[in-house]
Amino acid sequence: MKPEEFDRMVEKGTPGPLYLLYGDEPYLVERAVKKLMDRVVDPGLRDFNLDIFYGNECKGAEIFGAAQTLPTFAERRVVLVKKGGDLPAAAQEVLLSYLQDPAPETCLILQADKVDGRKKFFAEFKKKGEAVEFKRPYENQLGPFVREEIRAAGKRIDSSAAELLAYLVGNNLQELASQIEKLVVYCGKKETIGVEEVKAIVSDTKVENVFEFTDALGTRNAAKALRMLSGLLADGEAPLKILGAVARHFRQIWQVRSALQRKVPPAELAKASGVAPFALNKIKEQVRNFGTADLLRIFEQMLELDLAFKSGGKAEALLEGFVFQVCQGNRG
Template sequence: MTAQEFETAVNKGTIPPLSYLYGEETFLIERAVHQLLERAIDPSLKDFNLNIFYGNETKGVEILDAAQTLPMFAERRAVLVKRADALKADVLESLLPYVRNPAATTCLVFTGAKIDQRKKFFQELKKQGCLVEYKRLYDNKLSGFIQSEAVVQGKTIDPAAAGLLSLLIGNNLQELASQIEKLAVYCGTRSRITVEDVRVIASSSKAFTAFELARFLGMRDLQNALKSLGALFRNGEDAPMMIGALTRHFRQLWRIRELLDRRVSQADIGRELNIHTFFLGEVVQQAKNFSRNDLERLFEELYRCDVASKTGGGQPATLMHGLVVGICTSSMVP
């Protein structure tokens, strides 16, 4: 079952007696669980009819006892097992009979980052259509997510504003949802979120400063890049986060550079990479500032700095300063 199918069914009132939600997108998993539990049990009776366990702390018998207990003063009870990927093999084995014949009066839901489909437990869940995967959203899906989150907040958002927000935040859905909520409050009675609104609200965030650093590096503007770097360090940001933001930005520039080398038109580049026309001219110009050889050396240096920052191979400020200067002056070591 896909995530969309699962959520559609739940929103229509179909409460599964058994489900296992897993994947990289923890924000969507947590929200789906919240929606499921809201519909599965009466909030006023939650103390009587909701049990929460953690896979790294619980035994199979505890989960089974809770799942087989009749609800109190209600039609259904719920049992939530978080970090279910930490359940031991013997616990999964003990749960197999229940998985094959779950109680109709219980909503048992597991959540975890990953599964092992070689195990009988997961094979049985798959057979019954109880496995629901939440994959990390690709960049070209972020605009749709942003649009839908704006609707949840009672607003619409300009496509260019959604594009800027996705560039600023990336695929951190928790942060995207938080920023959209702030934007909705900032807009007040206005129904539409604009690019200027995004600039105002996001300008104080670390994500905006990291975006600005990547932008200045793409422009090879050393003075402003160093100012942005200093601001990030003053705000307590760590080197791996900065390197991650830069890697994402220059990966896009590399893809643009490849298309430019193939003589693809700017308009076609925008369509292929899902870049809004509002930003297209600038990022294409940034890509023109680097050859593919430049970008290859740049990514080697990004990797070196990332490893060094995580293993004590140098002071973060020194590493990042050298990286910024190297990108802007083409002095990176081949």
């Protein structure tokens, strides 16, 4: 089942007894779990009809017993297993028999970031129930996400404003949803949200400095990049977050370069590359600074940086070395 099919089912249909909700975008998974729970059990009756377990610390018999318990003062109950992908083998074996004949009065939800589909339990769960994977959206999907969230809040947003918000915040959907909520409150009774309202809300100096840093790398301005990097680290910006912004920037350069090589018409370049229209000219200028070999080398270096950070390497020295490599490498 696709996420959009899941949403339609929750809104209009009757939920079934087995759901596996998983994926690498925790915000979407959490939201799907909440939607399903709200549909199945009245919040006022959850003290009687909701059991929550954690897959890494529970036994299969506990989940089995809760799922077989009849609801109280309601038609149905929910049994939610968080970290469902971490269920031990013994628990999976116990629950296999439940999958063959699930209680119709119970909605058993497994919530996970990832599952091993090769294991018999998860393969059987997908066969007997509904499995929905929630993937982290691509950059060109963030604008539509913003517009849909704004629409659900009862307002409209200009396309350029939606793209700007997505560009400034990035693909952290939890943070993006938080900024959308603030934007809706800020606009009050105003029905249509524009670029000025977005700028008023997302005026974080750290965000602006991150973009200045990535632009300095894109123009191969080592002095400015080092100055901006020093400021970001002094302000407490996490090295992995800085690296994430750099990765996003060079993916955009790669995507625009690829689209230009395919001779995509100028009017279709933003859509084809997934880069917001207001950022396109800047990225096109920076494309000239990097050949294919340059970009491949930079992506390899970013992977090495990521591994080095996680291994306890000194972030400041590693990032400074990366800046020199990017800004002084062979030009395209």
